[in-house]
Amino acid sequence: MKPFKFKQFEIQQSKNVFRVGTDGVLLGALTNITNASKVLEVGTGTGLISLMLAQRNPNAEFLGIDINEDAVNLTQFNFENSPFTSRLKNSLQDFKTFKTEEKFDLIVSNPPYFEASDSEKDKIARQTVELNFSQLISKSSTLLSENGIFSVIIPVEVGGGFIEICKENQLFLIRKIDIKGIGNSKIKRLILEFSLTEKVLEESEFIIEKSPRQYSDQYLELTKEFHVFGK
Template identity: 30%
Template structure:
C-alpha cells in the first residue's frame, strides 16, 4: 500500500507497483485544465488519480488490459475523492481506440508503457504484460494515440532513453513530434535512466529539462524533487 496526501494506492494484485519515475511523470506532465484525459495502461490507477488531483475538473478514462490490475484500479479509484471523474476500462487500448466515440476526444494522454522487448521474460504472465511490449508494441501505441488525441492535444510518455529514441523516431510517421523532454537521474553524477517526453501534432523546438531525485549522497532528496512531489508525498 502506498499512501499519498489525497488518495491511497493498493497494489497487491497489480504487477506494476508504484515507482518514483511514474510519480515524476504524473507530477511533471501537463495535464491541462478541464477537458478529457486518458491514461493508457493505468495499472493501479496511479497516473489517473494524480492527474485528477491536479486537473480538478477533467473527466478521465483509464484503460487497463490485465484483469487483476483493472480490478485493483477500480478499487483505488472508488476509494479516492475523484471517483466521480475517473472511469476505468478493462480493455486493450487497440480496441478502445477503434471505437469512434473515443477518437480525437482527449486533450491530454498519459502513458507509462511496457518497454522490454527481448529481455528474459518472467514465468508470471501479469509481470510480462506489465513490463514487455508483446501486448502493446510501440506501433500499436502510436496508432492509438494518433486516433485518440485531439488536434491541439498533448501526449506524455515515460521511457528509458533508448526506447524513447525509438518511439521518437517512429512517432514522426504518425505526425507526432516531441516538444518537451525531462531527463531523470538518480543523482547529478548518474546517467539518465528515464525520460518524460511530451508530444504534439505541431513541430516546434523541444524544451529540455533535467531532474535529479537525490543529492550526490544518494539519500537526500533534492529540493527540485521535493517541490515537484510536495502535493503528493506524505514525507514532504
C-alpha cells in the same frame, strides 16, 4: 501488501499488478495537464497516474484502460475510494482494439518497454507482449484532440526509436525532460510529450536524489502535494 499512502488518496497494491514506482510518480507530477479536460491513461496498473493528474487538475475527466483484469479491479477500487471518484472511469480494454468517438486532450502512459522474454515478473506491465511502441503511438495519434498532448516516460536507451516512430505518425516532440537518479549520473529516463502540431521544443533536466537515499530539493518540491514524507 501494504497500501501506499499519499496526502489526498491511497493506493491499494497487489502482487499481480505493477506496484507504485518512481516512474509513475514522476509522470503523474510532471505531465502537462493544464489545459486538458478529457484524459486517457493507457495501462492504468494501480491507477496512480490518473489519480495524481486528477488531483492536479480539478476540471479534467479521466478514462483509464488496462488489458489486465486484476489491474482494472484494483484501479476501480482505488478510483472509488478517492476524493476524485466522480471524474474517474475505468475499463477492461485492449488498447489495440479500443474504439471510441471521443478525442482526448491528454493521452498518458507508462508503457511496457522490455522486449519479450522468459521472465514472468510483471510480464504484461513490463514487456512488449501485449502492446509495443508502434501500436501505442499509432493508436494514440488517432485519438488526440487538435491541441492534445501524448505523454510517456521511457528509458533513455529507447528514446531515439520512440521519437522516430512518433514522427512517422505525425506526432512532434514538444517537451523533453531528462531524468537522472543522482546529479552526476547518466540520464536514466525520459519524459516525452508530443503534439500533432510542431512547436518549439522545451527541454529540461530533473534529478531525483542529491545523494543515495536523499531526495533532491527538486523532487521534494515537485511531490510536496502528494508524498507523505517522514520526519
